[in-house]
Amino acid sequence: xxxxVYAQVDLTNGRWRKCTISAKLFEQYLGGKALGARLxxxxxxxxxxxxSPEAVLIVNxxxxxxxGAPSSSRFNMTFKNVLTGGIASSNCGGxxxxxxxxxxxxxxxxxxxxxxxxxxxxxxxxxRIEPCPQLQGLDTERIQEExxxxxGKLVIGPAGENQVRFACAxxxxxxxxxxxxxxxxxxxxLKAIIxxxxxxxxxxxxxxxxxxxxxxxxxxxxxxxxxxxxxxYGSAGLVSKANASGVLPTRNFTRGRYEHYEDVSGETLADxxxxxxxxxxxxxxxxxxxxxxxxxxxxxxxxxxxxxFGPNLENNNLDLINELNYxxxxxxxxxxxxxxxIAFAMELQEKGMGDFGLKPGQPEDLLRVVEDVACRxxxxxxxxxxxxxxxxxxxxxxxxxxxxxxxxASYEPRKxxxxxxxxxxxxxxxxxxxxxxxxxxxxVGVISMDAQTPKGKPELTVFFQNGMEAASAAxxxxxxxxxxxxxxxxxxxxxxxxxxxxxxxMLAARPLLSQIWKCMxxxxxxxxxxxxxxxxxxxxxxxxxxxxKFFTVGERSYNVERLYNLREGLTRADDALPERLTKTxxxxxxxxxxxxxxxxxxxxxxxxxxxxxxxxxxxxxxxxGIPLPEEG
Amino acid sequence: xxxxRYHGHLADLTGCRQEALEGTTVAKLLDQIKRQHGxxxxxxxxxxxxxxxxxxxxAExxxxxxxxxxxxVEFIPVCGGG
Numbered sequence: 001x002x003x004x005v006y007a008q009v010d011l012t013n014g015r016w017r018k019c020t021i022s023a024k025l026f027e028q029y030l031g032g033k034a035l036g037a038r039l040x041x042x043x044x045x046x047x048x049x050x051x052s053p054e055a056v057l058i059v060n061x062x063x064x065x066x067x068g069a070p071s072s073s074r075f076n077m078t079f080k081n082v083l084t085g086g087i088a089s090s091n092c093g094g095x096x097x098x099x100x101x102x103x104x105x106x107x108x109x110x111x112x113x114x115x116x117x118x119x120x121x122x123x124x125x126x127x128r129i130e131p132c133p134q135l136q137g138l139d140t141e142r143i144q145e146e147x148x149x150x151x152g153k154l155v156i157g158p159a160g161e162n163q164v165r166f167a168c169a170x171x172x173x174x175x176x177x178x179x180x181x182x183x184x185x186x187x188x189x190l191k192a193i194i195x196x197x198x199x200x201x202x203x204x205x206x207x208x209x210x211x212x213x214x215x216x217x218x219x220x221x222x223x224x225x226x227x228x229x230x231x232x233y234g235s236a237g238l239v240s241k242a243n244a245s246g247v248l249p250t251r252n253f254t255r256g257r258y259e260h261y262e263d264v265s266g267e268t269l270a271d272x273x274x275x276x277x278x279x280x281x282x283x284x285x286x287x288x289x290x291x292x293x294x295x296x297x298x299x300x301x302x303x304x305x306x307x308x309f310g311p312n313l314e315n316n317n318l319d320l321i322n323e324l325n326y327x328x329x330x331x332x333x334x335x336x337x338x339x340x341x342i343a344f345a346m347e348l349q350e351k352g353m354g355d356f357g358l359k360p361g362q363p364e365d366l367l368r369v370v371e372d373v374a375c376r377x378x379x380x381x382x383x384x385x386x387x388x389x390x391x392x393x394x395x396x397x398x399x400x401x402x403x404x405x406x407x408x409a410s411y412e413p414r415k416x417x418x419x420x421x422x423x424x425x426x427x428x429x430x431x432x433x434x435x436x437x438x439x440x441x442x443x444v445g446v447i448s449m450d451a452q453t454p455k456g457k458p459e460l461t462v463f464f465q466n467g468m469e470a471a472s473a474a475x476x477x478x479x480x481x482x483x484x485x486x487x488x489x490x491x492x493x494x495x496x497x498x499x500x501x502x503x504x505x506m507l508a509a510r511p512l513l514s515q516i517w518k519c520m521x522x523x524x525x526x527x528x529x530x531x532x533x534x535x536x537x538x539x540x541x542x543x544x545x546x547x548x549k550f551f552t553v554g555e556r557s558y559n560v561e562r563l564y565n566l567r568e569g570l571t572r573a574d575d576a577l578p579e580r581l582t583k584t585x586x587x588x589x590x591x592x593x594x595x596x597x598x599x600x601x602x603x604x605x606x607x608x609x610x611x612x613x614x615x616x617x618x619x620x621x622x623x624x625g626i627p628l629p630e631e632g
Numbered sequence: 633x634x635x636x637r638y639h640g641h642l643a644d645l646t647g648c649r650q651e652a653l654e655g656t657t658v659a660k661l662l663d664q665i666k667r668q669h670g671x672x673x674x675x676x677x678x679x680x681x682x683x684x685x686x687x688x689x690x691a692e693x694x695x696x697x698x699x700x701x702x703x704x705v706e707f708i709p710v711c712g713g714g
Binding site: 224225226229230232233234235236237238240241244245246257265266267287302303432433437440444445446448450451478479482490491492493494495496497499500503 | 691
């Protein structure tokens with residue numbers, strides 16, 4: 001078995017050294033965010049300022065990167081979350097991860113602070129740090145044009161240099177968007193990391209792997225979700241259904257429906273703006289939209305950006321959303337957190353609780369606002385702190401739409417209560433993916449499930465959180481998980497007896513789902529095409545991976561992240577949502593259109609094997625092979 | 633006559649975004665779609681999310697969900713994303 005090789009790089013003095021991840025850690029955590037969480041916990045003391053030189057930034061791949069497995073180009077950044085103070089992992093589909101691996105490293109562990117603006121150059125097993133003051137202030141596109149073409153690049157824009165709390169890092173046109181990865185790089189005077197090499201990934205069973213990959217790609221291309229809907233509309237296709245289900249956030253999450261939703265829907269995007277679709281390296285799904293902004297062919301907006309820069313700001317100008325999306329990418333900012341913070345600040349301003357120089361009703365002014373935030377300039381520059389810090393200063397905590405400090409994604413959870421639980425319990429804060437993405441089952445997918453009932457939602461949330469955690473650790477795109485929903489259901493349709501029965505059966509399976517974690521991984525000691533990920537990992541790495549072990553990696557990772565959050569001072573009280581979502585019904589005549597978090601949280605903790613305060617029990621940690629916090 | 637709205641590829645297949653159709657249940661509206669727009673449009677409509685007056689037919693009575701004279705019935709092909 002070939003073990004992952006990492007480099008520890010001290011940016012303060014330019015020294016670096018190689019280190020190999022032990023076989024035990026590799027098998028337990030694979031790589032990506034799971035291994036990142038373990039390493040960050042082990043390498044840093046509690047209480048560090050995430051933007052201090054002592055803070056550690058881990059940029060790593062998973063074992064599947066650069067293997068040719070479908071949708072496996074995702075790499076990860078782990079660090080102390082700039083918005084929440086807890087764990088952060090941010091994922092990106094750009095080419096950097098693949099080139100980092102080719103350069104001879106599975107991951108980089110960066111600490112310290114360069115004396116001047118610098119870049120880390122990783123080339124054929126060697127690392128050097130080069131000052132780059134000439135790159136100061138360049139946007140993410142320009143800087144990548146300036147750097148030699150053959151390298152994989154991970155860069156920040158002006159927002160990262162200015163340590164905007166939700167600054168992102170970019171590789172190609174893809175971004176590691178959430179939690180402030182760009183701010184951490186900026187705090188270390190790190191403008192770019194570039195990598196080049198020619199190392200090939202050695203697979204444990206090349207013939208078996210190729211055959212399995214062929215079968216899997218065929219399955220993805222045949223599946224109605226990954227083979228038709230995502231290539232046709234991208235994630236933007238969700239706008240219409242989200243609106244119809246009442247989960248399209250509108251006017252800072254006061255409503256779940258927007259009267260002009262068709263102006264910003266995936267269909268309108270496809271009919272009027274789409275140039276073509278594209279995708280990440282090695283991905284057969286190709287969900288990326290290409291659109292024209294000021295005559296230039298650029299990456300189009302995802303559903304999240306459409307929802308949050310559109311209906312949530314009552315903006316139905318699709319050209320403007322495309323431009324805002326592009327500007328955010330250039331400046332290096334997470335569109336979810338930025339748009340969410342603007343919506344909150346607008347409401348504060350409308351209520352006379354603060355003045356940020358915003359102009360409600362004039363969406364075109366948002367272009368100016370975005371620039372001001374990135375440069376921390378003028379009254380709008382204060383938005384660079386994010387919703388939570390703004391609410392601590394100006395009030396309005398009940399309508400500051402974040403969890404733990406991370407702004408919520410574009411699903412209004414009062415009509416998708418399991419998604420609400422996911423937001424509240426996600427280790428990195430208000431994230432739909434880290435939260436288990438139950439909106440897919442409750443509101444926008446093919447299965448017809450009761451979106452308002454709290455019953456069964458904790459069990460399903462844990463199941464999907466763990467599964468997605470494991471896929472991410474290996475380096476797979478989470479969209480591959482959507483093909484786990486049997487394709488046959490799409491032939492019947494959500495209104496059919498079959499899909500309605502499927503929804504009811506999933507909820508009814510809660511006693512089983514709540515118990516399986518006690519006997520995982522032994523309960524599923526097999527591999528099959530329902531979860532092709534585990535066999536792919538086994539064939540590529542030689543690890544004795546099974547579906548059961550795959551889900552256990554996810555559960556282990558979720559617990560390590562939780563322990564990190566607890567160590568950094570987050571508590572049960574942080575598993576929360578703003579009162580707007582838990583106390584005010586979305587439909588005034590339907591009192592159940594709130595997120596019944598108080599009912600779901602205790603069950604969630606129990607399923608996870610945590611105590612009533614949300615602390616993992618020693619028994620569950622031992623079961624997972626995680627050292628108890630006091631054991632170090 | 634219920635107002636029927638088509639989304640996504642369904643609008644291409646039917647050649648319109650919205651039209652009025654006769655039918656007192658979702659199943660009857662689907663029959664109308666088959667008659668007027670052919671089997672392919674019918675198949676896609678049947679496999680779509682069907683929203684009757686802002687409520688999912690999947691959460692009501694499925695294809696037996698009633699559609700009133702003033703109902704707005706939306707057919708939205710299933711999408712993925714996240």
